[in-house]
Amino acid sequence: MNGTFLSIKDALPRRLVLIFALITLSVVLGVGWVLYSYQKGLLYQHSRSTSEDLAYALASSSTSWVLAHDVVGLQEVINSASHVNDLVFAAVITLDGNVLVSTRQSYNGKMLSDSVSRGLIGSAAKTQVLMDNPDLVDLAVPVLAKGKHIGWVRVEFQRDSINQSLRRVRTLGLIMAGLMCLGLFLVGRTLAQRLMSLSSISTAPSPVLERVDETQEEHGLLLSSLTHTIRPWLVWLEGIGIVGASWLVGQAVFLDWFHDSVGAIARGYWLYLLMSLGAIRFGYRGVVLLILLVGTQAYIGALEGKGFFADDLAKTGLQNYAFYMVVLFVVGMLVATFADDLRHKLQELMKLRNKERFAADLLSQMERTAHVGGWELDLRNMQLAWTPEVYRIHEEDPSHPPQLDKAINYYAPESRPIIQAAVERASQDGTPWDLELQLITAKNRRIWVRAQGKGTLQKGKVIRLNGAFQDISERKLFEQSLSRAAQYARSLLEASLDPMLTISAEGLITDVNHATEIATGLLRQQLIGSSFAEYFTDAERAKQVYREVFLNGKVVNSSLVLRGANGREIDVLYNASLYRDATQGVVGAFAIARDVTESKKVLKHLQQANADLESFSYSISHDLRTPLRAIDGFSRMLLEDYGAQLDDEGRRLLSVVRTNTDRMGRLIDDILHFSRAGRTAMNVNNVDMRDLVEVILEELQSDIELHAVKIDVAALPVIQGDRSLLHQVLTNLLSNAIKFSGKRAEPKIQVGCTQEFEQNVFFVRDNGVGFNMKYVDKLFGVFQRLHGINEFDGTGIGLAIAKRIVNRHGGRIWAEAVLEEGATFYFAIPKIIRTEML
């Protein structure tokens, strides 16, 4: 905006036009005078009198005066001339003095032998004035036919009536000149107005956003340059109008009434107009075409005395016509140049206007999409203007132009003073504002808007306020939901009892939760920005751990000791992972330090309990066995030393004592085995299971042979595990299988393995007595037996031990069976053994 371009009005002030017109007028008058003198000189050359003009004037004052080409035509001419008032005499005379036709019937067919006809012979094509009577004008006009002088027209007038004719002609000439002048002015004006209306598109008040302002400014500059180019042409146009008018006026005023001011000249000027139209419409080609046409016509007219220009030619001669055509051509070319240029400029202007319309459409679409509108307040007349979107935001009908106070009142009561203050301040010094305010629309809806504005200064005074206006309700709503989400996430973090923090790539703490404050005894603001490692007893290790996060993306269960409040040391398990922004760029590490002090305490208790259990089982192994041996030993000694004195019953009783001591010994052994299976440190190595099974089968060889058991061992993998513990498992399962299938006719045992994704599942299948699946839960309990002691030997510890060992490998043991048909024992050992057992 800021008035960067000029309107035509601005470019051509009325005063300037007037001055210019006056100057042009005086110049034209001067030129007109010179031309007139020149023409007059030409006339004097062949007539030495201005009376010739009068003849022309006479010709045009008659109803249908045309110079005829033959006798019949001439007769008509004379006949019509006879009706002219004040005509004294008119006749057509051949070169040799024969009167062909005359107003006086008596002259017809006679030879004139007076000085007139005689004197005229030999001076062809020259109008002559014969001055034999002072009251009359006696005129001899040459008659041309096909370019040949064939005779004369002799006319006599009353001198007074000629003067009257001249006055009439002058008045008529003035009126016609005025009309032409007016016409030319109108054409010029219309063009000027058209131009102005084109350029005025941009001067109309259009309150738009600043960025649109820039586009307009650009367009404005273009327009400005355009009007600068067009202006001289406009001046030209107006000048031509003035020149044309002045020419006519000059002709009418200065020319003697004998000159053909109306007939030929009027025709000539119409030809100028025709030429101008042709030039405007068809350009140079039009001009050339017209000149060719006119030239042909003129040439034919000159040769044959025919055509549109023939009579003019008859009067003025060919060389005058050539001059006339040169002028016509020059004018035509000038107009064509001007028209071409003007057309070009207009096209550019139209293009610009289309561009502007496109920009306006785009703006309107943008407005609608972005919910951004523009407004402008002209402080000089307090006119407020809104773009359509502003109306839409207000939910107001665009047919209601906004008033300033009404516009302010759309704001919610709490927002009103803020916007008022901003507008007032901007009105003073142009201070811009950018506010987020609440608005109550015409439909009584409460929305959020962003109101921006600034003042435009002119000569140190704010003359205009304008700015953007945006509906930001959606954004506000989104922001609110976002802040709620953030609040929710934050609350979760703060609710955690584990210290949580974020660390930058430099190892500085960027955020902490409340639990971190409690753990360290420091405030949030003290923690943030400090080095992460300094809160751990082993700072070096802490550094190493956080580096590992940035290196590997995460750290799982790394043990660290946090130096807590009051010097308390807190055992923590440190877990961390990287967190990234939307573009996957690493922002920092998110870390959780789980307080495992309690777990460690429990672990310690557990270890203590284990140690107690160990010493207990040690005592059992030592202390219980000794008296047992004594009972057994001494009952044997009794039997040996005094057996003879005992009867059978005495000896049987002693053997019951011994059987039970034996059984108790085995129970004690089993308890120790069981305890040892859970306690001894695991020694994980590669174990060839096939090899292991074969070793065990060798150990069990005597039992196998005893029961004639057929054993089928499939290919078994090499796995990770503790060989001696797995030895125990397989021994237990295989000896069970032998034991429970031993009573079958064809005892059969199958050992195999199925490989699964993460584990190997081994099985030992027999066709023995099986068991009822109802008791499957009891199978792996300590000292649980599903068969009577008389049926099958055993303490019921074997499977409990097997289960314990499998569990220690991180595996699982289970069984399937059908009573009296057989049982299958499965145990699964993971392919990778995790050795964080107690």
Next chain:
Amino acid sequence: MNTLNRAPEVLLVEDNPTDAEMALRAFKKHKLANNVFWVKDGEEALDYLFCRGLYADRSFLDHPRVVLLDLRLPKVDGMEVLKAIRENERTKMLPVVVLTSSKEDRDVVESYQLGANSFISKPVEFDAFMETVAHLGMYWVFLNHPPTFA
């Protein structure tokens, strides 16, 4: 139980009298009883071996061919006795057989670490016990060739 004319060839360190009686019965069965000297705790065992206290008049030269050592003993336990034996220049090469009720691995390992020559777990079953002790006696008294002491 002991003879004056001849130094005992087996020193039995056993606090449990019933175990000791059974052991002696086994030795007796194989005519070895006369060569066995029985002490009831670790201190007495060390006094005997180092010729001090009650046994101050003993000569180092009259060392036994083997010491059968129980681990769980009053006063000074079996491991300490073994350690003391191995630390003493005069007795460090003395064959020591650990004879105990324990089957604990750690006892086995510790015994060997301290320089035990053998580790025997006492069988609970009478026959097996008798046989084991008899074998022990036969082996260490008759078969084994002990080092010569300075």
